[in-house]
Amino acid sequence: xxxxxxxxxxxxxxxxxxxxxxxxxxxxxxxxxxxxxxxxxxxxxxxxxxxxxxxxxxxxxxxxxxxxxxxxxxxxxxxxxxxxxxxxxxxxxxxxxxxxxxxxxxxxxxxxxxxxxxxxxxxxxxxxxxxxxxxxxxxxxxxxxxxxxxxxxxxxxxxxxxxxxxxxxxxxxxxxxxxxxxxxxxxxxxxxxxxxxxxxxxxxxxxxxxxxxxxxxxxxxxxxxxxxxxxxxxxxxxxxxxxxxxxxxxxxxxxxxxxxxxxxxxxxxxxxxxxxxxxxxxxxxxxxxxxxxxxxxxxxxxxxxxxxxxxxxxxxxxxxxxxxxxxxxxxxxxxxxxxxxxxxxxxxxxxxx
Amino acid sequence: xxxxxxxxxxxxxxxxxxxxxxxxxxxxxxxxxxxxxxxxxxxxxxxxxxxxxxxxxxxxxxxxxxxxxxxxxxxxxxxxxxxxxxxxxxxxxxxxxxxxxxxxxxxxxxxxxxxxxxxxxxxxxxxxxxxxxxxxxxxxxxxxxxxxxxxxxxxxxxxxxxxxxxxxxxxxxxxxxxxxxxxxxxxxxxxxxxxxxxxxxxxxxxxxxxxxxxxxxxxxxxxxxxxxxxxxxxxxxxxxxxxxxxxxxxxxxxxxxxxxxxxxxxxxxxxxxxxxxxxxxxxxxxxxxxxxxxxxxxxxxxxxxxxxxxxxxxxxxxxxxxxxxxxxxxxxxxxxxxxxxxxxxxxxxxxxx
Numbered sequence: 125x126x127x128x129x130x131x132x133x134x135x136x137x138x139x140x141x142x143x144x145x146x147x148x149x150x151x152x153x154x155x156x157x158x159x160x161x162x163x164x165x166x167x168x169x170x171x172x173x174x175x176x177x178x179x180x181x182x183x184x185x186x187x188x189x190x191x192x193x194x195x196x197x198x199x200x201x202x203x204x205x206x207x208x209x210x211x212x213x214x215x216x217x218x219x220x221x222x223x224x225x226x227x228x229x230x231x232x233x234x235x236x237x238x239x240x241x242x243x244x245x246x247x248x249x250x251x252x253x254x255x256x257x258x259x260x261x262x263x264x265x266x267x268x269x270x271x272x273x274x275x276x277x278x279x280x281x282x283x284x285x286x287x288x289x290x291x292x293x294x295x296x297x298x299x300x301x302x303x304x305x306x307x308x309x310x311x312x313x314x315x316x317x318x319x320x321x322x323x324x325x326x327x328x329x330x331x332x333x334x335x336x337x338x339x340x341x342x343x344x345x346x347x348x349x350x351x352x353x354x355x356x357x358x359x360x361x362x363x364x365x366x367x368x369x370x371x372x373x374x375x376x377x378x379x380x381x382x383x384x385x386x387x388x389x390x391x392x393x394x395x396x397x398x399x400x401x402x403x404x405x406x407x408x409x410x411x412x413x414x415x416x417x418x419x420x421x422x423x424x425x426x427x428x429x430x431x432x433x434x435x436x437x438x439x440x441x442x443x444x445x446x447x448x449x450x451x452x453x454x455x456x457x458x459x460x461x462x463x464x465x466x467x468x469x470x471x472x473x474x475x476x477x
Numbered sequence: 478x479x480x481x482x483x484x485x486x487x488x489x490x491x492x493x494x495x496x497x498x499x500x501x502x503x504x505x506x507x508x509x510x511x512x513x514x515x516x517x518x519x520x521x522x523x524x525x526x527x528x529x530x531x532x533x534x535x536x537x538x539x540x541x542x543x544x545x546x547x548x549x550x551x552x553x554x555x556x557x558x559x560x561x562x563x564x565x566x567x568x569x570x571x572x573x574x575x576x577x578x579x580x581x582x583x584x585x586x587x588x589x590x591x592x593x594x595x596x597x598x599x600x601x602x603x604x605x606x607x608x609x610x611x612x613x614x615x616x617x618x619x620x621x622x623x624x625x626x627x628x629x630x631x632x633x634x635x636x637x638x639x640x641x642x643x644x645x646x647x648x649x650x651x652x653x654x655x656x657x658x659x660x661x662x663x664x665x666x667x668x669x670x671x672x673x674x675x676x677x678x679x680x681x682x683x684x685x686x687x688x689x690x691x692x693x694x695x696x697x698x699x700x701x702x703x704x705x706x707x708x709x710x711x712x713x714x715x716x717x718x719x720x721x722x723x724x725x726x727x728x729x730x731x732x733x734x735x736x737x738x739x740x741x742x743x744x745x746x747x748x749x750x751x752x753x754x755x756x757x758x759x760x761x762x763x764x765x766x767x768x769x770x771x772x773x774x775x776x777x778x779x780x781x782x783x784x785x786x787x788x789x790x791x792x793x794x795x796x797x798x799x800x801x802x803x804x805x806x807x808x809x810x811x812x813x814x815x816x817x818x819x820x821x822x823x824x825x826x827x828x829x830x
Contacts, residue, residue: 147824153716153762154821158725178650179573179712180546182643187540193533194585194638198623220532232547234636236589268636270551272828278629283587283621285547285638290535297531359532363506372511409506468507471500475625 146241151271164243165233165267168250169257173230173265181265183230188292191226193217194285200475202245202279205319206334207411209282210249212477214256214264215339215411216362217284222341223358223414225296225348226288228260233267233284238277249280260339262286293353300356301377305445306423308416310343310430311336311438312389313366317408318397320476329400333393338412343435347416350429357417362477364468365407369415370453371467381453383443383465406455407468409476417445499594504624517596518586518620521603522610526583526618534618536583541645544579546570547638553828555598555632558672559687560764562635563602565830567609567617568692568764569715570637575694576711576767578649578701579641581613586620586637591630602633613692615639646706653709654730658798659776661769663696663783664689664791665742666719670761671750673829682753686746691765696788700769703782710770715830717821718760722768723806724820734806736796736818759808760821762829770798 149156166174173181195216202209214231221228233253237246257264319335340360347355357377361369366388374381390405398405412435418426423441430436453465502509519527526534548569555562567584574581586606590599610617672688693713700708710730714722719741727734743758751758765788771779776794783789806818 148827149822149824151716152821152824152827153721154760154823156822156824157716158820176650176652179576180544180579180641182542182544182577182579182650184542185538185540187538189535189537190543190640191533191535192583192585192638192640193619194587194636195621196587196589196623196636198589198625223532224535226533226535230545232545232638234547234549234587234638236549236551236634266546268548270549270634270828270830272551272631272634275628276631278625281589281623281625281634283547283549283636283638285545285585285587285636287543287545287640288533297535363504363510368506407507467511468505469502469509470507471502471505471509474501474505475623477623 144243146237146239146243146246146271148239148271148273151269160269164247164250168254169264171263173263185289189290191221191224191288191290193220194283195220196281196283197477198281198475199320199477200278201323204323204335207337208249208252209280210252211256212337212411213282213284214253214260215337216477217286218260218262218339218341219360221286221288222344223360224290225294226290228262228286228288228341230265231257231262231284231286233264233282235269236277236281237269237271238279239271239274241279256339260341294348295353296355296358298357298373298376301373301379301417301445302356303379303445303447304420305356305417306420306441307381307383307443308418308426308430309388309440309442310414310436312391313410313413314390314394314398314405314408316411317473317476318394321401321473331393331397336410336412338435340412340414340435343414343430343433346429346433347426351418351422351426354419354422355416356419358414360414362409362411365409366415367406367465368468371465374453375451378450380446380449381443382446383453383455385455386458387440387442389438389440411477497596499590499592499596499599499624501592501624501626504622510622513622517600517603521607522617524616526616538642542643544574544577544641544643546573547636548573549634549636550830551634551828552673552830553631554676557676557688560690561602561605562633563605564609565690565764566635566637567606567613568690569830570639571613571615571692571694572713574639574641575697576713577643578647579643581615581639581641581694583618584610584615584637584639586617586635588622589630589634590622590624591632592624592627594632599633609692613694647701648706649708649711651710651726651729654726654732654770654798655709656732656798656800657773658709658770659773659794660734660736660796661771661779661783662741662793662795663767663789665744666763666766667743667747667751667758667761669764670826670829671747674754674826684746684750689763689765691788693765693767693788696767696783696786699782699786700779704771704775704779707772707775708769709772711767713767715762715764718762719768720759720818721821724818727806728804731803733799733802734796735799736806736808738808739811740793740795742791742793764830
């Protein structure tokens with residue numbers, strides 16, 4: 125996803141000029157709260173489901189299965205190369221729903237604002253959420269705003285929760301992993317974490333890198349359309365990176381996962397930054413990648429479907445599931461050696477999402 | 478709802494003894510994150526929908542309408558007379574769904590924890606959420622945890638979002654308000670706000686008052702069972718109190734609302750505290766009350782249904798809807814005078830929910 129384009133009509137001009145910053149009263153439920161909702165959120169998100177301004181939104185669903193997911197976002201800084209907290213908040217929940225095999229439909233947005241936040245920053249974030257929602261084909265249908273006193277928050281925290289509809293016949297879940305499944309990765313890893321680090325206070329370094337933040341529901345639809353329910357498991361390797369995601373799944377499914385180091389794409393800039401900072405790209409967060417476990421016989425079709433989508437052009441098969449070493453992930457190095465991949469311990473990169 | 482009973486089996490003992498406080502790594506997506514989820518949240522909330530520990534939860538729904546709602550909670554202090562942030566987080570979203578005429582079913586829980594938070598506090602809050610969810614008959618089905626560095630948050634912030642199912646034939650919405658409707662209030666007002674204020678730093682005063690925080694879905698079911706779709710509008714008067722809720726609805730429906738001061742129950746202790754603090758109880762938050770707009774001919778049945786429920790024993794008819802003064806709320810005083818009730822301006826009580 126490209127960086128926020130503030131030239132779109134709804135992003136300009138800033139609609140509240142009388143209060144340049146957020147006040148405690150903007151969260152008090154009175155006149156200023158209503159002004160904030162009317163002039164910022166209702167204007168940025170405008171849609172027919174949000175319009176009634178009720179305590180909640182009402183939608184019609186067909187009989188079947190829904191998925192629900194939630195994510196809070198505390199990324200620092202709020203704006204980073206390739207994205208911002210608003211875009212991330214939409215993509216994060218859209219992607220969690222997509223990883224359940226669901227078609228993401230509706231999002232809620234909960235804001236915790238720090239007193240003194242610039243109204244312009246809030247507007248840029250809200251506008252960006254609208255753009256990301258449009259890109260993902262979802263609607264933000266209801267929300268909530270709280271304001272905390274100066275020094276008790278950090279600018280903006282956003283929670284999004286979402287509901288998606290799961291197509292008939294699709295069941296994507298960790299426990300469907302089976303020995304023999306191939307493991308696919310949709311592209312190169314580590315870009316989001318490194319992009320954030322490149323602009324951190326006291327750590328900034330020159331880099332052309334941009335976050336890979338993107339809504340993955342279109343990519344998942346391509347995959348499910350190609351191989352249907354032979355997609356067994358999907359996961360977006362965010363915090364903790366590809367390593368932690370695979371460890372978690374292997375442990376849940378009580379099966380072994382074998383991956384091949386050479387098959388995992390890493391940009392030179394990411395590799396360089398990681399060497400400089402003492403990080404392993406396998407543990408660095410992504411916000412626009414997925415790993416897919418697919419029935420072996422459908423591997424080529426799955427790979428072709430991923431590669432045919434703009435977000436999956438660099439997709440590759442990175443490994444397979446084995447009945448050996450249940451619960452463990454083992455990586456074969458380029459030199460032929462093997463090492464056990466452990467779940468991340470400690471904290472590599474705080475507040476990257 | 479009674480204060481948290483920590484004697485319940487799942488609330489004791491504290492399940493993580495090796496880390497007495499929350500570390501940044503508890504939000505990093507690695508080993509400590511998993512320990513926190515397994516030992517605190519999965520244990521407190523245990524249910525079959527949460528169990529798969531996927532990126533989201535999957536539920537089956539019938540064809541029809543669903544309601545979605547969200548609320549973030551930043552109440553200060555975390556524990557107050559009659560409740561705590563966890564209980565509030567469950568009741569708040571349950572009540573918002575109920576105000577849409579929906580039967581609340583599933584909640585998500587998103588935590589933003591401050592580094593250094595006591596693990597015992599977190600456990601007490603999570604246990605209390607489970608108790609409140611049980612009381613309301615809802616399940617917490619998926620969640621997320623982020624940790625921010627010390628001084629960038631304030632202990633615990635919680636977001637909940639929820640989904641409820643709207644029964645066939647029920648349509649509760651601000652625009653259904655009609656001239657002639659009676660306005661019912663389910664009990665005495667202002668207790669939540671005053672209970673919070675009574676324990677605020679630098680302001681604490683002696684009071685026996687407890688918050689009225691409670692899940693209102695049972696009360697709504699009683700009302701809908703009695704008078705069905707002749708319930709036109711429901712609203713829980715939280716931030717901004719009964720005054721702001723009525724102003725908001727009058728403005729949305731473009732109708733006038735007339736209320737009678739004498740009909741609105743206020744406890745002596747609330748009235749006394751409000752006089753001392755210069756507050757108007759009509760603007761003070763409630764967390765376990767509702768106002769209902771009901772077709773005139775069904776007023777007695779509606780009142781009887783509310784009073785028959787433990788949370789509505791003090792319910793009363795407080796006014797009616799009129800085609801006069803559209804968009805305005807007018808209160809008749811005990812002395813026969815009239816005054817216009819304005820939406821709250823400014824901030825009376827920051828961070829009461």
